[in-house]
Amino acid sequence: MRKEVYTDPQIFDLEMERIHERYWIYCGHESQVPKPGDYTAVQIGRQPMLMVRGNDKSVHVLYNRCPHRGNMMCGDRHGNTGEFFRCSYHAWTFQHDGALHPSVVHQSTGRAAYEVEKDIAKKTGKAPLSYHMLSAFATVTIDKWDNFQTLNYRYGHCILTGYMGLRPKDPDTLAYEKVMHKAYGKQRTEKILGVNIHHVLIYPGLSVQSPLQQLRAVRPLGVDKTLTEIWHFRLKGAPEPIYRRSLAYYNLVNSPATMINADDLENFWKCHQGLASNGGDWVSFGRFHGRDIEKGGVVETGPNMGTSEAPMRNQMKAWAEYMGNGR
Amino acid sequence: MSAKAQHDAEQFLYRQAALLDGKQWQAWIDLFTPDGVYWMPADPAHKHWDGMPAIFAEDKNLMTVRMRRVLHPDAWSQRPLWGTNHVVSNVIIDKAAKNGDLVVRSRFHMMELRRDDVRHFAGQYTHHLKKTKGGYRVKLQRVDMTNAQAAYDYVLQVWV
Incomplete structure (x- = not known):
């Protein structure tokens, strides 16, 4: 040989x-799997x-x-x-x-945070807003996510509207709005704060959560390795509690001990394991395909289609263009 | 520094680490004072946990969220088998107050197994211990990871 x-x-x-x-x-012995x-x-x-x-x-x-x-x-x-x-x-x-x-739910951290938020509210009257940042991820049904909308722009960019775009009416936010009024006037302030954004994805590797001053730079290192660098920002002239809100989100959601991304990151790893199999040559981005609405070069997902995979279709379209589209 | 205080502090640290390795989350949380904080700074130069970016900065409420998260059946990242093994040593009492409260420094090594992958963490604990009738309670546990500034291959699911 x-x-x-x-x-x-x-x-x-x-x-x-x-x-x-x-x-x-x-493969194995059938006694390894005795029960249904x-x-x-x-x-x-x-x-x-x-x-x-x-x-x-x-x-x-x-x-x-x-x-x-x-x-x-x-x-x-x-x-x-x-x-x-x-x-x-x-x-x-x-x-x-x-x-x-068919069937869908996901809860873990959102559910746990919701319970603790309730306990704190019972004891002290009001839980800190940071608990809501976590508990809002508790999902009962898929409908909740379908209420959101994605706006898909040329070159793979995308805006996810929704949850973080909300404007709480707590004293800290109101104090911040006062500072904003002083700096920009009422009209411009409304324009800035009225933007309904959860997340902006700038293709190929930047993710911005402006309502909470978070920025993620996603840097590919290899087919199965990606470095995510995460920054949070202090708004100039804004009251301290606004920075604290950004910091709380950063620590809870984006730190290496994150309670929100732990399952996501596990999924990304598992994708690479699953894709090693011959179970199929294709990855599907087909959800709500054919039901996108195009307006002036921007693809919007229709009502009640927040879980549409339009952002992935949009990104892969940009990918194909940049890669030369078979040229 | 009394030999008894040294012995008691060491026993406390060993038992606390054993609770983590045994996944006895509630018993571990119960070792903190009602206002106790678990803190893992992002940078060893950080002096205070409050108002700084941190890997962990958790009071008992947030510890409870974390505990309930890992126990939730839909926390998928808990599905692969995983376990840890802590070794705590080099225990030095830095300060001993008249009322029995201590500031204790120690070193730890922690090996973690997830599926077939081993990760190794090491660093320094600084425990601010309050003496109570039921034994010591942690007012502040500072964990300085040797690899605090390095990129993490995967997140830290629970306290180190």
């Missing part, structure tokens, strides 16, 4: 493709797979990958998935045999 059989990565890949991913390979919903994750060749016991007692073996964005479906080595698999990224839900099943 040539020594390359043992050392050449290309020969290894060919071997995986032609032998380990094609012929009968031991029991699953165990296993690697077959290069493929992350799941062996699961269905409700009808049959054993299914599936790619450990959501067909939507490629997210790894189960993060654990083994466990019980209950009635369904639910993808942690967008809550796409599947039966044990892999068939799609």
Whole structure:
């Protein structure tokens, strides 16, 4: 034998493709998944797979990958998935045999913050606004997110309207508005503060949350590695509590101990695991495709379509243009 | 500095670390005074936790949010198996007040396993301990990570 059989990565890949991913390979023993919903994750060749016991007692073996964005479906080595698999990224839900099943929710931090916010309010009358920054992420149904709108501009830029665009009427905000009136006059102040923005995405790597003075610079380091640099800003001349609000958000949401992004970042990692599988060659950005409304070069998502994947379609369109569109 | 205070402080630190490794979140939170704060500065030069960017700056209410978050069944990042192992050592009592309150410095190493990946953290604890009838309680725990300024490969889900 040539020594390359043992050392050449290309020969290894060919071997995986032609032998380990094609012929009968031991996956596991059925006693590992005795009850309906029991699953165990296993690697077959290069493929992350799941062996699961269905409700009808049959054993299914599936790619450990959501067909939507490629997210790894189960993060654990083994466990019980209950009635369904639910993808942690967008809550796409599947039966044990892999068939799609509709349903959506996500809560963790939002729910916990909501409970503590309620406890504090009960004890002291009012919880600090920073709790609302977290509890607002508690989702009961998908409708809430569909109330928001995205505005998609040329070259991949995007505005997400909504939640952070709200103007609280607490004494700190009112004091800040007073300073703004003095500096800019009433009309201009209204124009500045009346902007309904949660997030602005500037393609390819900048994300600005202006209502809370947060800025994220996303710097790609490799196909599976990205550095996110996060800054928060002090508004010149604004009262101290306005800076404290920005800081509280920064610490809660954007610090390396974030309670909001922990699950998101886990999902991004899991996407790379899932995409390693041959479960599909495509990633889907199809939600509400064909129902976008174009006005003067700006693609708006229609009413009750806040979860439209229009921003991703818009970004990938810009990507294709910059990359030369096949030229 | 009495040998007893040294012994008691060490026992307290070991037990506190054991609660983290045992995922005994509520018992760990209970070791703080009602106004206690857990603080991990973003920069070792920072002198105060209040009003500065920090990796952690949490009172008991925020600790409770964090605890309930990691216990929530939809906290997907908790689904891969993970565990930690703390070693606390080099315990030095910096200040001992007449009423028994202490300022204690120590060093820690923490190994974390998530799925098959090992991360290693190390740094210095500074505990401001209040002596109470039920034993010491933490008024302020400062955690200076050696890698505080480095990029994090993944977030810190819970307290170190």
